[in-house]
Amino acid sequence: MARTLSSALFALDPERAHRAAVRSLALWGSLGTPFGGVVENSQGVAIAGIKFPNRVGLAAGFDKDAEAIAGLFALGFGAVEVGTLTPRAQPGNPKPRLFRLTEDEAVINRMGFNNGGVDAALARIAALKKRAGVLGINVGANKDSDDRVADYALGVAKAAPHADYITINVSSPNTPGLRDLQSRPALDELLAAADAARAGTPLFLKIAPDLDRAGIEGAVRAAIDNRIDALIVSNTTISRPPLESRYAGEAGGLSGKPLRALAMAKLIEAREASGGALPLISAGGIDSGDEARRRVDAGAAMVQIYSALVFKGPGLAREIARALR
Template structure:
């Protein structure tokens, strides 16, 4: 696999792959917290800059939710070359998540299966870490989840919206994880409409309380949706006038191409096998929203070409996580270098000029 001229992760990987995946993740976060992870040279190229929602993203490659669940290392990951970081999913009250083991590497497939179950230290812990952050350091979004036993799901998202309205550069509603019972049912048209309206109102109220502008509100959707589901989500999202969709979360499908020993584990599959399906849904949502909504493409991105394919399908921004397990945290910088070269070679002056061109 192509790597940076000097990539310290290649020396760490033989050790990392011997560790339990969740233990390895915890050690990675700790290494980032203590400054043990070297930072790659910055990639500063005008072709990569993206201006959306009155925010200037230095590049379109973001860190997806799931890596920095409790807002511990968002600054360090920005230093790794990500154009933005999405922390979470964060639930109102602390909860342990599902029983272990719950995270599995599918090494031969360059994939991951997780059934974490919204393990979270709760709102208070993340508020404490975000309230003094230096916004000039970079863009940080907050991904909201619900507690497992909350009956009125929208209430948890309302609480999260109010709590983080003045701390987040953008806010994400996660109703697409397959690991919390009943969560994906919130993607149904009428339930979703109520959820989005209530959360958006709470977000506006929370922003007003602190005298700040309401941050953009995005919805993260699943790849395992019927055509009717996708049409409903597009229409409701446009009707409520949220600010974007994140396409997609992990899948409960298991492609026949999987070869790893853990391919039968329950949970959400992410990584390389998700690329094709998530990119197809991305293109469908771009068409369904008529290009009127900001889309963030997620699923199976490993290199600059993958990121470019997401952009051509309709994404203005992209996110990754699983590939970092195999390539290390310096992956974002490499993808940005490759993406800049591809955009220029194809004659695009910016990411936004290329967005959606595959269906044009």
């Protein structure tokens, strides 16, 4: 059934296929655990006092509005991260804004934090009767905000009662000027405000793979200085390795298989910069149990996947979780 569903989705425009996948998972999740539930590893992993049942998380961006949490846990994920959520609803960038690079097993997106706003998503989360794994809420700033630091602090404060952890996303390339917040002293100001608003909820920071070594070192130091609990390395890239698809020239963030080498390099840089003082979660180009194992061996406590689901299908989370037992 999963293979048939994947084939049907590939016949659709990428954004329509994405919406269909979210709706299907929302429906299936309401029916119980149609894919067998979270894969429990004997030891799991603990980050910031949170016990993750396995080392595989869903990266933010798939379930932007927290519509399909139960269905996603049913795919085997140990953690599901929803969002990015902004204080106010916003439509995102003009369409088309999502491109499937089939020849490269990659995706380019310039979605622009399209979401229904933090309040609507949190109402759905509050209505969940239970959740099988760890829930992360990814927060960001509105595109037209006059005070982006205040946007993040508000998002953290609202999400804190509902999240197992909250991710500060300053690494999307699709909101003009957002990545500037990765540099000090702007990052220190933002993280200090988020720390003050968290009410004890663990905070993670998500950074871009396009930071140079000095940028990685600065972000790691800011995270440690401001009591951030983990670093997600990394988001999509605006760089363009050799690509075969006709969509290679589209603007936006590139994810998927071509990001693999860069994501690994930045993980290693973050490990060296942190000296083990900050748990690392690796994302970008992970599409198999073998690749996930390489990231763990390189210093990642956990991995996150998203784009590989497009090409490998919904059984990938379970496959990776079992490979990392």
